[in-house]
Amino acid sequence: MKERARAARLEQRVIGLVPTMGALHSGHLVLVERARKECSPVYASIFLNPKQFGPKEDLSKYPRPLEEDTAKLEAARVDGLFLPDAADMYPPGFSTYVQVEGLSERLEGKSRPGHFRGVTTVVLKLLEIVQPHFAYFGRKDAQQARVVQQMVGDLNLDTEIVLCPIVREGDGLAMSSRNVYLDAEERKAAMVLSRALRAAEKEITAGVCDSLQLQQAMRKVLEAEPRARVDYAEIVDAETFEPMLRVGRRGYAVLAVFIGKTRLIDNLLMEPSEAGTELICHF
Numbered sequence: 001m002k003e004r005a006r007a008a009r010l011e012q013r014v015i016g017l018v019p020t021m022g023a024l025h026s027g028h029l030v031l032v033e034r035a036r037k038e039c040s041p042v043y044a045s046i047f048l049n050p051k052q053f054g055p056k057e058d059l060s061k062y063p064r065p066l067e068e069d070t071a072k073l074e075a076a077r078v079d080g081l082f083l084p085d086a087a088d089m090y091p092p093g094f095s096t097y098v099q100v101e102g103l104s105e106r107l108e109g110k111s112r113p114g115h116f117r118g119v120t121t122v123v124l125k126l127l128e129i130v131q132p133h134f135a136y137f138g139r140k141d142a143q144q145a146r147v148v149q150q151m152v153g154d155l156n157l158d159t160e161i162v163l164c165p166i167v168r169e170g171d172g173l174a175m176s177s178r179n180v181y182l183d184a185e186e187r188k189a190a191m192v193l194s195r196a197l198r199a200a201e202k203e204i205t206a207g208v209c210d211s212l213q214l215q216q217a218m219r220k221v222l223e224a225e226p227r228a229r230v231d232y233a234e235i236v237d238a239e240t241f242e243p244m245l246r247v248g249r250r251g252y253a254v255l256a257v258f259i260g261k262t263r264l265i266d267n268l269l270m271e272p273s274e275a276g277t278e279l280i281c282h283f
Contacts, residue, residue, distance in 0.1 A: 001043070001080065001082045001129055001130060002129050002130070002131070004041075004080060005043070005129070005130050005131045005132070006131065008041055009131055013040060013041060014038070014039045014040060014133050014134070015039060015041060015042075015043065015130065015131060015132040015133050015134075016035035016036075016038060016039030016040075016041070016042040016043070016132055016133070016134045016135070016136065017035075017042075017043050017044070017045065017126065017127070017130045017132035017134070017135045017136070017159075018031045018032050018035055018042070018043070018044045018045070018078070018135075018136045019044075019045045019047075019123065019126050019135060019137075020044060020045065020046055020047075020069075021046065021047065021048050021049060021062070021177070022046040022047075022048060022063070022064060022065070022066065022069050022177075023062065023063040023064070023065060023069070023177035023180070024068075024069045024072050024073070024177075025167075025175045025176075025177065025179075026167055026175060027138055027140070027166070027167035027174075027175040027176075028072075028138075029072060029076050030138075030164065030167050031136040031137070031138060031164055032044060032073070032076040032078060032136075033076070034136060034162070034164055035134065035136050035162075036076075036077065038134060038162075039132075039133065039134055040079070041079035041080060042077075042078050042079050043078060043079060043080045043081070043082060043130055043132070044073050044078045044080075044081050044082070045081070045082040045083070045084075045126055045130070046066070046069055046081065046082075046083055047082075047083070047084050047089065047122065047126070048062060048064065049089075049118055049119070049122045050086055050090075050118075051090070051097075051114075051117070051118030051121055051122060052114075052115050052116075052117075052118030052119045052122065053115075053118070054112055054113065054114060054115065057112070058178075058181075061181075062177070063177060063180055066083075082126075082129070082130065089122065089125060096121075097117050097121045098117070098120040098121045098124050098151060098155075099116070099117045099120060100116065100120055100147050100150045100151050100154070102240075103116075103143075103146065103147050103150055103240065103241060104116035104117065104120075104147055106143075106236075106241050106242065107143055107232055107234065107236070107241060107254060107256070108143050108144070108256070108265070109143075111231055111232070111256060116144070116147050119144055119147065119148065120147060120148065120151045123135075123148050123151070124151065124155070124157075127152075127157055127159050131158075131159075132159050133158070133159060133160065134159065134160050134161075134162050135148075135159050135160075135161055135162065136162045136164060137161060137162070137163055137164070138163075138164055138165075138166065138167070139163050139164060139165055139166050139267070139269065140166045140174050140175075140176065140265065140266065140267070141265070142163070142238075142252055142254070142267050142269070143241055143254070145161060145163050146238070146239070146241065148161055149161045165282065166266075166267075166283075168194070168283075171191055171194075172191060172194035172195070172198075172283075173187075173190055173191055173193070173194060174193070174194070174264075174265075174266045176264060176265075178262055178263070178264065179262075179264075181260075181261070181262040182259060182260070182262055183260075185227070186227060186259045186260045186262065189225055189226075189227035189228060189259050189260075190259045190262075190264060192221060192222055192224075192225040192228050192257070192259075193222075193255050193257055193264055193266040194266065194283075195221050196217075196218040196219075196221040196222050196233065196255060197218070197253055197255065197266060197267070197268040197283060198283070199217045199218055199220070199221045200214045200217050200218050200235075200253045200268055201268055201281045201283060202217075203217050204247065204270060204279050204281055205281070209246045209247050209248060210245075210246060211235035211243065211244050211245055211246060211247060212245075214235050214247070214253060215233055215234060215235060218233045218253065218255065219233050222255075222257060227259055227260060228257050228258070228259055229257065229258040230255075230256075230257055230258075231256035231257060231258065231263065232254065232255070232256050233253075233254075233255050233257075234253075234254055235247060235251060235252070235253055235254075236251055236252050236254055237249070237250075237251050238250040238251050238252055238269070238271075241254075247270055247279060248272070248279070249271075249272065250269075250270065250271040250272070251269075251270050251271075252267045252268065252269055252270065253267060253268040253270065254266075254267045255267065268281055268282070268283055269281070269282040270282075
């Protein structure tokens, strides 16, 4: 893969990368579609990264439908698929890690200690191997993408991180590889995440700027669902992921909620209109 990427760069071609952990859904394929519009060649990677899973998380149960994933990527016309194994990425004696301080320590970082260190380490390795001009991430993992953007900027890497909109099911549930863990009743209950974000959006549209009031609107919806257990429901700055007292600049309403044993995340992007007179919400 590294030789192919180097040859493409020498030919002054624009390389795109869609990094994944497999268990692909339509959201991943939208990233490939976006990359194909902007790049040639487009590569995808599938690597179930053990370094970003905690000791109590679901690495052993994470779905691995490799044949199906490969067929989907072939149908999406990627130009190459990178399939390293853990021994290739982390050979014996591996001891070098990358950590973005501060940004990695809130929300997902607090709930999943070590998670972002694993993410930034593997993403740096993938970017070094594939050498893409553009790498494509979904906005559902907004904090992860922001951490990666910070790493890329801090280390002067020649890659731009492209953040793409959330892809949702028809009922509003954000697509996620973990949705397969939900049974029928949990699947119905999981819609509470999007309903909670819609409640915040409704408040913002009505002119509410107080973050506490927006959080209360989300929590009221979440707490009415008996199968839901809230990890966090916050209003944060889009750059720092620190709490905002009032919305007015670019930010997120972010959620992490357990439905049964399955932990799901979702968010609502809020940004000022061009005129700066109102907030526009992107669900």
